[in-house]
Amino acid sequence: MNGLLVVWDSRDVFLWGAANTLSLVLGCLLLSIPIGILGAVVLTEAPDPLRRLFAEAVDLLRCVPFLLLAYVVYYGLPELGLRLDPWWAGLMSLTVYTTAYLAEIFRAAFRAVAPDNIEAAHAFGLSRSLIYRRIILPQVAITAAPVIGNQVITTIRDSALLMIITVQELTFAANFVSANHFTPFAPFAAAVGLYLLMSCVVEAGVRRMERVRKGRYG
Amino acid sequence: MTWPAIRTILDGAVVTAALAAVSILLSLPLGLLLALLREGRIPGVPALLAAFVSLVRATPFVTLVLFVYFVLPAAGLELEPVPAAIVALTLNTAAFSSEIWRSALVTFPRDQREAAAAFGMSERATFIRIVFPQIWRANLGPLVSEVTILLKCTPAVAVIGVVEITRAAGRIGAETYEPLPPFLVATLIYTALIATLVRGQRVVERRIARRFGLARP
Numbered sequence: 001m002n003g004l005l006v007v008w009d010s011r012d013v014f015l016w017g018a019a020n021t022l023s024l025v026l027g028c029l030l031l032s033i034p035i036g037i038l039g040a041v042v043l044t045e046a047p048d049p050l051r052r053l054f055a056e057a058v059d060l061l062r063c064v065p066f067l068l069l070a071y072v073v074y075y076g077l078p079e080l081g082l083r084l085d086p087w088w089a090g091l092m093s094l095t096v097y098t099t100a101y102l103a104e105i106f107r108a109a110f111r112a113v114a115p116d117n118i119e120a121a122h123a124f125g126l127s128r129s130l131i132y133r134r135i136i137l138p139q140v141a142i143t144a145a146p147v148i149g150n151q152v153i154t155t156i157r158d159s160a161l162l163m164i165i166t167v168q169e170l171t172f173a174a175n176f177v178s179a180n181h182f183t184p185f186a187p188f189a190a191a192v193g194l195y196l197l198m199s200c201v202v203e204a205g206v207r208r209m210e211r212v213r214k215g216r217y218g
Numbered sequence: 219m220t221w222p223a224i225r226t227i228l229d230g231a232v233v234t235a236a237l238a239a240v241s242i243l244l245s246l247p248l249g250l251l252l253a254l255l256r257e258g259r260i261p262g263v264p265a266l267l268a269a270f271v272s273l274v275r276a277t278p279f280v281t282l283v284l285f286v287y288f289v290l291p292a293a294g295l296e297l298e299p300v301p302a303a304i305v306a307l308t309l310n311t312a313a314f315s316s317e318i319w320r321s322a323l324v325t326f327p328r329d330q331r332e333a334a335a336a337f338g339m340s341e342r343a344t345f346i347r348i349v350f351p352q353i354w355r356a357n358l359g360p361l362v363s364e365v366t367i368l369l370k371c372t373p374a375v376a377v378i379g380v381v382e383i384t385r386a387a388g389r390i391g392a393e394t395y396e397p398l399p400p401f402l403v404a405t406l407i408y409t410a411l412i413a414t415l416v417r418g419q420r421v422v423e424r425r426i427a428r429r430f431g432l433a434r435p
Contacts (some may be wrong), residue, residue: 063366063412067373067384068405075397153276160278161374171281184288192277192285199276 003186017173036102145209230386249315274313
């Protein structure tokens, strides 16, 4: 009971933490989805040496633990003369990391688009950029929704690691409250509940896309 | 960076490798057990396990680590950092791998089970002799990627004070006031470990495909 009271009393800390987690994840998605699509276009369209280089870079980035990337960005940028506060360093590392995964997801989704669609578009004389905009991307948005949803949940999970570079997100808030009031259970349970809520929202979005897909393609 | 500093990080690498190895040995069988219980017929258990899996799936790993380390003592279970790290890693990977095992169990060809039943094999013998040898080979790819994800999770246990690669690098950074070089070395070690595992997975997959004809797309 006491723990619940502590959580309620420090609700502004939790809301601030949740707001930071949400703003990081949304900011990251707004940046990494377009960049990921562009990256996937490079991975499918570019001439061989460039494409191979890009593929190697994406694979290498997917072998790095996120926390280490965050540390390297957080401590490395000042060496390059760029001083960022933790939130921006966090957003930057989260975006770089998520973009690598999304580029790979979009590349696989591009390949799964039926080739006759693309041939038909060519036959109608559509330009390359028009084919991507009108034929490939709308289909990919629907078919790749579950995988993208999974990646969004992974991004929410990864964002918690940013507490270690002192970004005041949700886990940071829970840890702060638990350390200040010596009641570990309720603050962490509250944080887990909020994370669960976020992933439920993402899953509801994915289910909605699934319905669209069923309506269109049976 | 000096040689002793690099030695410290390499000592951390041994801890990381040991943590990962123990957690893998515990979590993959536990994941299989969870999957079997979820497909089983004990009332209430499947729903409970489904709730557990979605809870772990939604919880960030650091949060899980802090939860295990700070909350379990309040429930009377005092844990040192290293066991707490192993518990958190095991719970996390068991939940994720149980989904892999479960989808393998659900999609296992029905006619093979029926044939085994027709030969009078017990359910237990069917599982040990027929089902298990096939599903672990067919799912080696997803299971190994679960292992790489586990390895990528291990830096998070530095928050509760386990001196593995990341914590060792942090210490050196704090001593020398130059945090970047040790973290770059640490990143290099992780990348090498994970890339080796990914390459190894491809080799083993190819070998299994050649020996048992389990060609996967």
